[in-house]
Amino acid sequence: MASTAVLAPKDKEALVKIEELTKDLATIQSVSEIKNLADRTALLQGILQKSNASTEAINACVVAKAKIGRRGGEILASEATAEGGRPSNKTLATMARVSVPTLQERLGTKTQATARHIAERWAALLKITLEKIEELAEQRDAEGALLELTMRAIYEEALGLSKKKEKAEGNVTVAQAFQSAKTYLKALDSILRVLKRAGAISPTEQKTTAARVEAIRKDLGAYAKKS
Numbered sequence: 001m002a003s004t005a006v007l008a009p010k011d012k013e014a015l016v017k018i019e020e021l022t023k024d025l026a027t028i029q030s031v032s033e034i035k036n037l038a039d040r041t042a043l044l045q046g047i048l049q050k051s052n053a054s055t056e057a058i059n060a061c062v063v064a065k066a067k068i069g070r071r072g073g074e075i076l077a078s079e080a081t082a083e084g085g086r087p088s089n090k091t092l093a094t095m096a097r098v099s100v101p102t103l104q105e106r107l108g109t110k111t112q113a114t115a116r117h118i119a120e121r122w123a124a125l126l127k128i129t130l131e132k133i134e135e136l137a138e139q140r141d142a143e144g145a146l147l148e149l150t151m152r153a154i155y156e157e158a159l160g161l162s163k164k165k166e167k168a169e170g171n172v173t174v175a176q177a178f179q180s181a182k183t184y185l186k187a188l189d190s191i192l193r194v195l196k197r198a199g200a201i202s203p204t205e206q207k208t209t210a211a212r213v214e215a216i217r218k219d220l221g222a223y224a225k226k227s
Contacts, residue, residue: 073122
């Protein structure tokens with residue numbers, strides 16, 4: 001991520017750690033390793049936020065989280081493709097003797113549901129390019145200040161929710177806007193549940209998003225009564 005900002009020593013140290021976490025990402029073939037990197041990156045992000053680190057350092061950490069999760073999605077997608085082929089007699093014999101670890105065991109989660117949600121989250125990140133993730137991390141406000149990137153923003157972009165919001169704000173009929181809002185609300189509810197279960201959203205973000213969801217729900221209810 002290119003930047004002309006003058007960084008404090010702690011921020012420079014953080015950027016070095018982030019680069020270290022992702023330098024060999026393309027060569028990793030194990031979801032267990034990916035989960036370990038994801039956990040370490042999430043821990044680092046929490047430390048940076050609590051220590052009032054620069055927005056650039058925090059954004060770099062969020063970008064790393066997205067890249068790591070995306071790599072996890074690539075590995076799982078590759079495994080699914082490989083498993084789609086017809087197994088040989090030798091493979092079947094081997095499978096009969098060896099117990100194949102479940103996704104829950106490989107990710108080290110407490111429940112199968114948690115493992116499934118992680119996999120779904122990783123899969124969603126395959127819908128966004130690495131270049132777009134980097135681009136999101138460089139967005140600035142009207143005064144030119146760097147905006148803090150969140151995983152929620154990345155997921156919204158990956159799932160096309162940002163484009164749906166723009167369409168709803170454009171020149172559309174009331175009925176079209178109503179339908180777009182319903183679709184957006186359903187998707188937002190789903191993403192919020194996934195992020196909560198994964199611990200990928202802060203309490204403040206939870207409250208903000210919940211308030212947003214409730215406001216949309218009330219507007220939809222008011223429109224439905226008038227229709």
